[in-house]
Amino acid sequence: MNGGLRAPTDEDVATVARLMSEHWPEPADEALVRRTWSSPGFDLEHDARLDDSSYANVDAFGDGRVWIDVRGRPSTDIVDWAEARAREKGSRLLAGGWASNEALLHELERRRFRPIRHSHRMxxxxxxxxxxxxxxxxxxxxxxxxxxxxxxxxxxxxxxxxxxxxxxxxxxxxxxxxxxxxxxxxxxxxxxxxxxxxxxxxxxxxxxxxxxxxxxxxxxxxxxxxxxxxxxxxxxxxxxxxxxxxxxxxxxxxxxxxxxxxxxxxxxxxxxxxxxxxxxxxxxx
Ligand SMILES: CC(C)(COP(=O)(O)OP(=O)(O)OC[C@H]1O[C@@H](n2cnc3c(N)ncnc32)[C@H](O)[C@@H]1OP(=O)(O)O)[C@@H](O)C(=O)NCCC(=O)NCCS
Structure with a gap:
């Protein structure tokens, strides 16, 4: 059972902006959420999910690569969903988080994702x-x-x-x-x-x-x-x-x-x- 897991709708924009801002150096705003959801090829019903504590979306970006973006406090259900959906879209699953977001990084490690690269905010x-x-x-x-x-x-x-x-x-x-x-x-x-x-x-x-x-x-x-x-x-x-x-x-x-x-x-x-x-x-x- 995916308790509370559902595709977000227009009414969730403010909630998603709040979840996207957690562990992020600067807050996301509603315009960013709308921009993501209206981007070419993005399918809100199939490529995004929301529950009480977290938001996720997956995005194929060429050559079998799929970016998994999990925000908020990741629930097992939402990461299960994101990984399964990403597998439908490609074979190289990529995900990440700020070093301070230990809950998410531990969850990725537990699922045998391996660290491959860092980027820096300077x-x-x-x-x-x-x-x-x-x-x-x-x-x-x-x-x-x-x-x-x-x-x-x-x-x-x-x-x-x-x-x-x-x-x-x-x-x-x-x-x-x-x-x-x-x-x-x-x-x-x-x-x-x-x-x-x-x-x-x-x-x-x-x-x-x-x-x-x-x-x-x-x-x-x-x-x-x-x-x-x-x-x-x-x-x-x-x-x-x-x-x-x-x-x-x-x-x-x-x-x-x-x-x-x-x-x-x-x-x-x-x-x-x-x-x-x-x-x-x-x-x-
Ligand atoms: C990163 C990038 C913008 C640098 O542009 P650039 O014009 O080569 O930058 P500069 O010339 O100022 O500096 C680059 C190097 O040339 C050296 N340099 C500058 N003038 C020089 C000169 N007259 N003679 C010899 N070397 C020189 C610099 O000291 C620097 O050396 P380093 O690599 O050892 O540190 C460019 O390589 C690029 O477009 N990369 C791909 C895109 C990218 O990754 N962008 C950044 C993403 S955040």
Missing amino acids: TINLSDPTPEPLWPEGIEVRTFRPGDERAFYETHQETFEDSWEPIEESYDEWAHWTLKPPVFVPDLWFLAIDGDEPAGVAICYPHRGASDLGWVQILGVRGPWRKRGLGRALLLHAFAEFRLRGLKRAGLGVDAESITGANRLYEQVGMHVAARFDIYEKVVP
Whole structure:
């Protein structure tokens, strides 16, 4: 018997936002829940469940990979459901939680999920001085202009091919998550160009869950322009723009073993690890 386990409905948005916020560095809001439920391919009736203490959804993201997202205080029933549903959708089950969420991580270990990777939330206090950005020769930076949508999308997709477990996103999926508030803040979307060629992007916005926090969602530099200081300049530029808007901190998430050394770059500009997110995997026949 799945006591109380059911598919959520529109009336549960506030409850789900509350459960999604537990053990999370910043609270989730109702808009985030609605955005998740309306994302392309998401099937609320079959891919999400709710009970008294927890919420879960599962999401296939290509190559047999399925992300299991469990929030709140995980009940055995809801994790049983999530694992069974994930097995219907793929063969590599991935799940995770912040290191402070011991109940969830123990539950994953008990089910023979094994830890495979960490990511870090890194932050910097913007009252700490940082150097002026130094742009590599020939590079100019400007903010988003209407018509730049594809340049941001393509630069994001191309640069993240060099990240761990890249996710191939269609333009529509990307636009659903990125070209709308809270992420779409054109004045904080930076495009570095070399003549007419996009060289790199930084997609930033004021975090909705913490009014003092400027968030760097995406930082990507295309292969030919790497290792010339462009990533660092884009980041320092973002910090300066955050300060102009009165934001007190900057933050981002990064793979702790970034293939291209992004974590080193962030340490070099003075960011530090504020929290660790542990990722687990279970491969099923
Ligand atoms: C991470 C990333 C944005 C860095 O961009 P970048 O423009 O290469 O960054 P920088 O040039 O500022 O710094 C990268 C390295 O080049 C070095 N460098 C900078 N200028 C240099 C120069 N003129 N000559 C030689 N090396 C130089 C830096 O010291 C740094 O060295 P390190 O790797 O040993 O720490 C880019 O590699 C990328 O797009 N990666 C894939 C996407 C990704 O993972 N993004 C971050 C997700 S959070």
